[in-house]
C-alpha cells in the first residue's frame with residue numbers, strides 16, 4: 362500500500378525541528394559536557410565549558426539560539442519506497458519551505474547566513490535557504506529525517522585525504538587536529554568517513570555526526586569491532602593533545618569520535634573528517650503519513666547545575682577611555698570585563714574596507730583608538746537590543762589585521778587562534794587580541810546593552826555595528842608582546858597530560 366506524505370506535514374516537522382535545535386542542545390552532548398566540566402583541571406578551559414553550559418540552559422529557557430551562527434541546514438532523508446510525496450513541489454522545495462518558516466519565525470528569528478553566488482557577489486538569500494539535502498531510497502512505508510544546522514566555523518575545518526591503502530588513519534587525524542586550531546569550537550565531536558569514493562567519504566563523515574554521543578558507554582563495555590577500537594584510540598589520542606575547550610589548553614578537546622565506513626577501491630583509502638562544534642545541533646523524526654511530528658522538549662532539570670558568572674578578579678576595562686598604555690599592561694591569560702563602546706566587523710566588512718582603502722575612499726567610521734569585535738549577530742526579537750552575538754573565528758580576519766592596525770585600531774575581540782603573521786602584526790603595533798567564548802552567544806549577548814548600525818547596512822549581520830557593552834567577558838589571547846595563549850597553553854597541557862596521566866571525562 363502506498364503511503365501519502367503531505368508536503369504540509371513535512372514542512373511543519375522540518376520547521377519545528379529547526380526551531381527546536383536552535384535552542385535545545387541534544388541531551389547526550391549536555392551530559393557528556395557536564396562530565397567533561399567535572400573532570401576539567403585547566404581553569405581557562407573549565408571557565409569556557411561553564412559558559413557553554415550556562416548559555417545552553419539559558420537558551421533552553423529563553424527559546425533563543427545557542428549560537429549566533431544558526432548554521433547551514435543539512436537534511437538526510439531516508440525515503441521509504443512505499444511513500445509518495447503529494448503535490449507538485451520537489452522534495453528540495455518542500456524541505457526549503459520548512460527551513461524558511463523556521464528561520465523567519467517571528468518569536469525566534471534565526472540568522473540568515475546563506476549566501477548565493479558564493480564565488481562572486483555572495484548575496485544573502487535572507488531566509489537561510491537552500492538547505493543541503495541528501496536523499497536515500499530505502500524499503501518501507503515511512504520517511505525518516507535527520508535535520509542538522511551546521512556552524513560555518515566547524516564546517517570550515519573539514520579535512521579530506523585520499524590516502525594510500527597502507528597509510529595510518531590515526532597518524533593523519535593526529536596531524537590534522539592541531540592544524541584545525543580552535544575555530545571549530547571544541548569541545549565537540551569528530552565525524553569520520555572511511556572508504557567509498559571522495560564524495561562518499563565526506564558524506565559518511567557528515568552522516569556519522571547525526572549519532573548520539575556514547576563514548577562513555579563504549580569504553581565501559583569495551584570495543585566489539587575494529588571501528589569501535591579505532592574510535593576509542595582516536596578519542597584518547599586526540600584528547601592527549603591538550604588542545605582543550607576553545608583551544609585554551611585542557612583535558613577535553615573532543616567528547617566522541619563517530620566513524621562510518623563503506624567498501625572502497627583496491628588502490629584507494631579515502632578518509633574524511635568533519636568536526637562538530639559546541640553548538641552541536643541535530644534532531645531526528647519519522648513521518649508515516651499520519652501528520653506532522655513535534656519533538657518533545659527536554660527537562661531543564663537535566664542540565665548540570667553550572668551557573669557561570671563573571672570572574673570577580675577580572676580587570677574592568679573602560680573602552681571609552683582606552684589608551685595604548687592600558688592595552689600594553691594586559692598579559693596573555695588575563696581575564697577582562699569590557700565596558701563602553703566597541704565596533705563590530707567580520708569577513709564581508711573587512712573585505713569592503715580593504716577595497717575602499719585601495720581606492721582611497723573614506724570609511725563610514727573611524728577605527729582610531731577603537732576596539733573591534735568580530736561578530737555577526739542574530740537580529741533582536743521582543744525587548745532584546747541584539748540577539749545572540751558570540752564571537753566569530755578571528756583567524757579569518759588575520760589577513761586584514763595589519764591593515765586595521767594601520768587605521769589606529771587598539772585591540773580585537775573574537776574567538777580561536779591568531780596565526781603567526783597576525784600575532785607578529787599585533788606585537789609590532791603593541792596591540793592585543795582578546796578572546797570571547799564561541800558557543801556562548803546568548804550569555805555573551807546579555808553583556809550588550811546597546812546596538813546600532815554605523816556602516817555597511819546592506820551587509821545585514823555582517824554590517825558594522827557599534828555595541829555598548831557592560832562587563833563583556835574576554836581573555837587576553839595575544840598580548841602586546843606577541844605572547845599567544847593558543848600556542849602556549851595546549852603545549853603545557855599536552856605535557857601535563859602525558860606526565861600525570863590525566864584523562865578527559867571518560
Ligand SMILES: O=C(O)C[C@H](O)C(=O)O
Nearest residue numbers: 430512513514737753754
Ligand atoms: O558565522 C559565525 O557567526 C561564526 C562561525 O560559525 C565561526 O565559528 O567562525
